[in-house]
Amino acid sequence: MFQSLSALPADPILRLVAEYQADTNPRKIDLGIGIYKDENGDTPVMTAVKKAEQRILDTQASKKYVGPTGSPAYNAAVAELLFGAELNASLNGRRVTVQAPGGCGGLRLAAEFLKLANTDATVWVSDPTWANHVPLMTTAGLKIAKYPYYDYTTHSVRFDEMLSCLKQVPKGDVVLLHGCCHNPCGADLTLAQWEAVRDVALAQGFTVLIDLAYQGLGDGLEEDMAGTRLLAASLPELVVVSSCSKNFGLYRERTGAMTLISESAAQTATATTLIAASARAMYSMPPDHGAEVVQLILNDPALRSEWDAELTAMRDRINGLRAKLVAQTRTAGIDRDFSFIQNEKGMFSFLGVNVEQVQTLVRDYSIYLVDSSRINVAGINDANVAYLADSLAAVIKG
Ligand code: LMR
Numbered sequence: 495m496f497q498s499l500s501a502l503p504a505d506p507i508l509r510l511v512a513e514y515q516a517d518t519n520p521r522k523i524d525l526g527i528g529i530y531k532d533e534n535g536d537t538p539v540m541t542a543v544k545k546a547e548q549r550i551l552d553t554q555a556s557k558k559y560v561g562p563t564g565s566p567a568y569n570a571a572v573a574e575l576l577f578g579a580e581l582n583a584s585l586n587g588r589r590v591t592v593q594a595p596g597g598c599g600g601l602r603l604a605a606e607f608l609k610l611a612n613t614d615a616t617v618w619v620s621d622p623t624w625a626n627h628v629p630l631m632t633t634a635g636l637k638i639a640k641y642p643y644y645d646y647t648t649h650s651v652r653f654d655e656m657l658s659c660l661k662q663v664p665k666g667d668v669v670l671l672h673g674c675c676h677n678p679c680g681a682d683l684t685l686a687q688w689e690a691v692r693d694v695a696l697a698q699g700f701t702v703l704i705d706l707a708y709q710g711l712g713d714g715l716e717e718d719m720a721g722t723r724l725l726a727a728s729l730p731e732l733v734v735v736s737s738c739s740k741n742f743g744l745y746r747e748r749t750g751a752m753t754l755i756s757e758s759a760a761q762t763a764t765a766t767t768l769i770a771a772s773a774r775a776m777y778s779m780p781p782d783h784g785a786e787v788v789q790l791i792l793n794d795p796a797l798r799s800e801w802d803a804e805l806t807a808m809r810d811r812i813n814g815l816r817a818k819l820v821a822q823t824r825t826a827g828i829d830r831d832f833s834f835i836q837n838e839k840g841m842f843s844f845l846g847v848n849v850e851q852v853q854t855l856v857r858d859y860s861i862y863l864v865d866s867s868r869i870n871v872a873g874i875n876d877a878n879v880a881y882l883a884d885s886l887a888a889v890i891k892g
Pocket residue numbers: 507526527528529624626677
């Protein structure tokens with residue numbers, strides 16, 4: 495029966511990983527997949543993570559199953575990291591956090607749950623959004639629609655258009671927002687804009703789903719949560735999917751969570767049985783290692799401050815690279831203004847060049863980036879920033 499199958503094109507982001515690896519050009523630059531890189535282009539295991547792993551190696555007495563909702567210690571630590579102690583306590587039994595296999599696993603789990611809650615739900619995603627949001631939602635049977643988000647000309651959020659669109663979204667639909675460090679554009683909502691979105695959500699009654707994959711990589715662990723916390727404090731319902739891939743560097747360990755806030759503790763208790771059943775039906779239970787690392791770090795003051803310092807250094811480096819790239823585009827004689835890159839947050843920004851120019855950068859300069867011109871800023875370093883800007887100048891001048 496397999497004769498009828500036809501091949502699919504490779505994932506637009508993952509494809510670049512293999513192409514970059516196969517390239518023998520010593521000047522090649524990887525600005526593709528969103529992983530943090532240091533000045534040498536490496537993605538080392540964080541020191542706090544190494545120490546927690548050593549502790550697990552020394553003390554773990556059993557590898558018996560953890561259960562479909564994962565480790566209670568991890569779930570509690572994640573909830574407190576997301577919401578802060580006070581808000582988290584005030585959410586009481588209305589909140590449940592369920593460990594998931596990475597951010598993708600959390601999003602898929604959320605999609606299954608949302609489909610159970612409303613089989614006709616449409617998920618409204620930002621235009622543009624992370625490419626994998628669409629298959630993660632539609633594979634669960636949800637429909638997709640787009641709301642306007644990024645203006646490629648002004649390099650800012652098309653907020654008035656976004657809000658007018660959200661004012662048409664009915665109760666029973668889901669609006670997917672990026673909690674911070676928007677992927678792919680790096681343009682985030684201001685607090686006043688989050689407030690306006692909150693007001694529309696209250697008026698319309700739609701459900702908000704927040705994808706939060708970059709906490710701590712924008713302005714700070716607390717600062718990056720302003721919008722999410724505002725919504726958690728004031729909406730009757732909220733779903734938050736969080737990932738520890740980037741801020742703990744745990745990519746391959748698949749460490750994430752789905753958090754649900756509902757109107758009442760009773761509703762949340764009911765919902766938890768459905769979420770657990772979905773997890774059981776898809777993967778039975780999440781992998782444990784990364785989650786154990788995270789809960790050890792978050793619950794140990796010394797490990798936590800070491801991790802915090804490492805994360806701060808990563809964030810500062812990315813923000814410094816944004817400034818360096820902008821300065822270097824001027825040195826390279828490009829008269830186009832790239833200063834918007836400095837104002838954007840997190841790992842990503844668009845270079846704002848067209849797809850032919852992107853393909854020229856890949857083919858002729860071995861600079862790897864997604865067709866949309868999204869770059870992973872962390873892939874830049876002192877040794878390659880001039881080559882990047884000079885190549886960009888050549889491509890723009892044609
Ligand atoms: C990205 O957007 O590059 C990351 O979130 C990694 C991925 O899985 O796509």
